[in-house]
Amino acid sequence: xxxxxxxxxxxxxxxxxxxxxxxxxxxxxxxxxxxxxxxxxxxxxxxxxxxxxxxxxxxxxxxxxxxxxxxxxxxxxxxxxxxxxxxxxxxxxxxxxxxxxxxxxxxxxxxxxxxxxxxxxxxxxxxxxxxxxxxxxxxxxxxxxxxxxxxxxxxxxxxxxxxxxxxxxxxxxxxxx
Numbered sequence: 539x540x541x542x543x544x545x546x547x548x549x550x551x552x553x554x555x556x557x558x559x560x561x562x563x564x565x566x567x568x569x570x571x572x573x574x575x576x577x578x579x580x581x582x583x584x585x586x587x588x589x590x591x592x593x594x595x596x597x598x599x600x601x602x603x604x605x606x607x608x609x610x611x612x613x614x615x616x617x618x619x620x621x622x623x624x625x626x627x628x629x630x631x632x633x634x635x636x637x638x639x640x641x642x643x644x645x646x647x648x649x650x651x652x653x654x655x656x657x658x659x660x661x662x663x664x665x666x667x668x669x670x671x672x673x674x675x676x677x678x679x680x681x682x683x684x685x686x687x688x689x690x691x692x693x694x695x696x697x698x699x700x701x702x703x704x705x706x707x708x709x710x711x712x713x714x715x
Contacts, residue, residue: 576613576649584610594639604639609646616647625678627652632676634658634689644680660685664692 555561583589583606592604620631631648633655635641648655656674658667671679671692681689 574649574652576646580606580609580613580646592639592642596638609643612643613646613650616643617650620647620651620653620678623678625651625653629653629678630656630674630676632656632658632671632674632679632681634660634679634681634685636682636684640682648680660688660692667692 555564580591583591587605587607589606590603591606591609593601594604595601625631631644631653633641633644633648635644645655645657656670656676658670658679660667662670667689679689
């Protein structure tokens, strides 16, 4: 049998379990009072400046990498930007981006700001997107330029009075550089 280490899936709070069934029977969530998933996903790995967090490829076939250190820096930058724009912990942020590194960056930054990310896509269609926006109570939307016009058209009639007063603000990640 393979030795169980702290990085093993059978290691839980200082105890090593012999099998999945034992672990499952004894498992309970122990979430600290203050916890931020972005810290565990990104920041704990940023000490090594060369450790790769994301391998990506765009639609043209161009490949690239983003290190945990780079990911930490850009997510901190976007989180601070969102806070400067008036977001508070618990506020909801709609994220309407294609599957690419900026999507992960946006989610992590929103979490770092203490906010809640609301994943959206234009592929939901106008009615479903309008419904989600009305019910999510999003204060901000991070939207890519390719779908901005469609998003604006959909959101024009999407919000009830309370949300219209807040108005959706569009954040372009390129402006942060």
